[in-house]
Amino acid sequence: MDERFKIIYSEEAMTFLKSLPAKASKKIAYNISKSMMIIDNELFKKLEGTEIWEFRTLYNGFKYRLLAFWDTEENTLVIATHGFIKKTQKTPAREIAKAELMRKEYFNEKNNTK
Numbered sequence: 001m002d003e004r005f006k007i008i009y010s011e012e013a014m015t016f017l018k019s020l021p022a023k024a025s026k027k028i029a030y031n032i033s034k035s036m037m038i039i040d041n042e043l044f045k046k047l048e049g050t051e052i053w054e055f056r057t058l059y060n061g062f063k064y065r066l067l068a069f070w071d072t073e074e075n076t077l078v079i080a081t082h083g084f085i086k087k088t089q090k091t092p093a094r095e096i097a098k099a100e101l102m103r104k105e106y107f108n109e110k111n112n113t114k
Helices: 011-019 022-035 093-112
Strands: 006-009 044-046 053-059 062-071 077-086
Touching: 006 011, 011 022, 011 062, 011 077, 022 053, 022 062, 062 093, 077 093
Parallel strands: 006 077
Antiparallel strands: 044 053, 053 062, 062 077
16 A cells, blocks of 8 residues: 655654653554555544644553644645644644644745745
């Protein structure tokens, strides 16, 4: 089965993943690789009213989240902006705003280097 997209991790996303216990990081990596093969809203879901998507992992009672966005201009890429441990029912607005700002900066930089 072909991957539906390639993933690029921002430095901040990598720092988050490296800060986690090894087993939690492995579970997140497993869920992301699974998301690349099949559509599963429990693992990778678009946040309503935004261009931001959320990789979702529940492990050992913790809700791990990596926020991301799509870039389909040349290749099908998903850029993971950053991660956090979700403590509320809804994804915090500040986390979504941070991902949206990173998305805007990514496309501004990409368009200015063409």
